[in-house]
Amino acid sequence: MNDPIPLFGFTTNLLELASFVLSVITVALNIRQLHWAWLFSIVSSGLYAAVFFDARLYGDMGLQFVFILVSVWGWFNWLRGDDAQERLQVTRLNTPDRRSSLGATLLAFVLLAWFLKTYTDTDVPYADGFLTAGSLLGQVLLSRKKLENWHVWIVVDVLYVGLYIYKGLMLTALLYAIFVIMAIMGLRAWSKTCPQ
Template structure:
């Protein structure tokens, strides 16, 4: 599934990247709708993208996919059975202290991952890979807790990922993340509306 072919004479890709593209797109659409089934698509797309990124020597992103699988299992449980009533969590905002913790985790993750990539891999993009990997870790945790602000993180991350994937000739995945950036704005608006609707009931 790693043989390269061209779509419409415009984009070079592989069958595995194409499958991963479709699965990931379904995942984000389901996330916007707050469907727990999003986590199943997250698990499968993470597994296939791990292979795609390994072949492209984007090792931070490759490792990130295994974290996504683990967090997806946790997020699936949280969306279905989390919260004080165990009927699933609702959309909420981050507390001021959570912003500080998230920023600190992103920064520490960046330095740790960048150091690892420089020392133990042959990647040519250790710093941007580390920055985006650390940010994605934070974003995924916020998503699993249904924090509205996860969409802000994904907007920033998705836009930067476009440049990385273009650099790595993963044109279809670059297109996917351009779509992700747009969908993240849609998700932000949809979740903000959901939050406004539930706030009077709290």
């Protein structure tokens, strides 16, 4: 699955290509608020863990395993609903939740960057740590159907495009450029269903 394949003027492999396709399906289903997105997320995250291991993006690799766990939790939340057993609705974060989310993300960034710099051979510990922490925030917010998840994904995905170009993962860079567009679409779609 790691044999190089030429595609649109750059080189990829079947593993990255399969991860790409499943990831696009995941986000498209998330935009439509369909719970099947979580199944595709689990499979694509498992495949991307292998892609990122090969690229020495260990924060992103570890993030994929967290994504699998959070996807199971998100699937459960979307099917079960809220504490009143009602279908989970799109809502906004309140001010205290915004502050705690930002604080937790900054702490995760510091810890991840330190760990990656100290214990791995990655050449991008700060970028990998920052984007991993931001992705964790985005995934948790998505699991709880918080509108702000799309804001987080727009920022994170734009920055990931640059990181993946730097690492030579051109198909994945293209995927994250597509994710930026899809996140904007998701923000628009979810804003229509979110109470002011």
